[in-house]
Amino acid sequence: xxxxxxxxxxxxxxxxxxxxxxxxxxxxxxxxxxxxxxxxxxxxxxxxxxxxxxxxxxxxxxxxxxxxxxxxxxxxxxxxxxxxxxxxxxxxxxxxxxxxxxxxxxxxxxxxxxxxxxxxxxxxxxxxxxxxxxxxxxxxxxxxxxxxxxxxxxxxxxxxxxxxxxxxxxxxxxxxxxxxxxxxxxxxxxxxxxxxxxxxxxxxxxxxxxxxxxxxxxxxxxxxxxxxxxxxxxxxxxxxxxxxxxxxxxxxxxxxxxxxxxxxxxxxxxxxxxxxxxxx
Numbered sequence: 153x154x155x156x157x158x159x160x161x162x163x164x165x166x167x168x169x170x171x172x173x174x175x176x177x178x179x180x181x182x183x184x185x186x187x188x189x190x191x192x193x194x195x196x197x198x199x200x201x202x203x204x205x206x207x208x209x210x211x212x213x214x215x216x217x218x219x220x221x222x223x224x225x226x227x228x229x230x231x232x233x234x235x236x237x238x239x240x241x242x243x244x245x246x247x248x249x250x251x252x253x254x255x256x257x258x259x260x261x262x263x264x265x266x267x268x269x270x271x272x273x274x275x276x277x278x279x280x281x282x283x284x285x286x287x288x289x290x291x292x293x294x295x296x297x298x299x300x301x302x303x304x305x306x307x308x309x310x311x312x313x314x315x316x317x318x319x320x321x322x323x324x325x326x327x328x329x330x331x332x333x334x335x336x337x338x339x340x341x342x343x344x345x346x347x348x349x350x351x352x353x354x355x356x357x358x359x360x361x362x363x364x365x366x367x368x369x370x371x372x373x374x375x376x377x378x379x380x381x382x383x384x385x386x387x388x389x390x391x392x393x394x395x396x397x398x399x400x401x402x403x404x405x406x407x408x409x410x411x412x413x414x415x416x417x418x419x420x421x422x423x424x425x426x427x428x429x430x431x432x
Contacts, residue, residue: 161317179287179335202288224316233313250318257308259374281407287335333357
């Protein structure tokens with residue numbers, strides 16, 4: 153564990169880029185061979201807007217990285233934050249708790265708030281208006297959302313008290329998990345369900361991408377599924393019933409246009425409808 157911590161404490165930018173590109177390539181190939189849905193689409197054409205937003209996310213996170221580093225250094229120097237106020241524990245538990253709580257602030261809480269505050273929901277809609285969810289959908293976030301998510305992660309680093317090694321480990325895990333859970337990948341239902349008791353599984357997250365409420369407002373987690381189970385936001389739905397997109401912006405052609413997607417947060421929409429086919 154100490155070796156892992158030392159590695160992520162000084163992880164080179166080239167290695168972080170390799171995790172991004174390597175993960176994307178791996179799940180791209182895997183979902184091509186074992187697809188959950190046999191989409192009739194040009195995979196490269198579909199990926200273009202998603203990769204554009206991936207690049208804007210990278211630029212924003214890179215530009216603001218000094219804030220993460222500064223905050224992580226400060227909490228370490230001042231022994232500040234939740235995991236630093238707990239009794240002395242083994243290193244593996246310290247790291248696990250750090251990643252677990254960062255996942256709450258940087259992923260679950262950020263995601264939940266985006267769905268409950270209308271201006272933020274309008275920004276987050278860009279992620280939901282993908283009608284062919286695959287691994288490239290993972291980082292399909294409007295630049296404003298990238299700023300919002302970064303702010304919640306920064307808050308998490310401060311409140312949790314995570315040193316930079318745990319921050320970098322969390323970000324690497326978060327990236328791989330979001331590529332995995334968005335991948336158009338067919339796993340056995342039993343394995344997926346068992347996995348979902350602790351970690352976010354592909355089927356679990358894809359329920360969140362169903363086009364109608366209340367499924368859209370469920371399963372907010374990214375790495376750990378326990379937050380959804382603790383706060384009562386977990387829902388189940390048979391994968392056969394999934395319909396991607398969002399009912400308030402149903403135009404698939406517009407939802408693949410980068411210009412339209414950049415304008416989407418500032419457009420009006422009609423009140424969404426509740427689905428009646430709820431699975432218990």
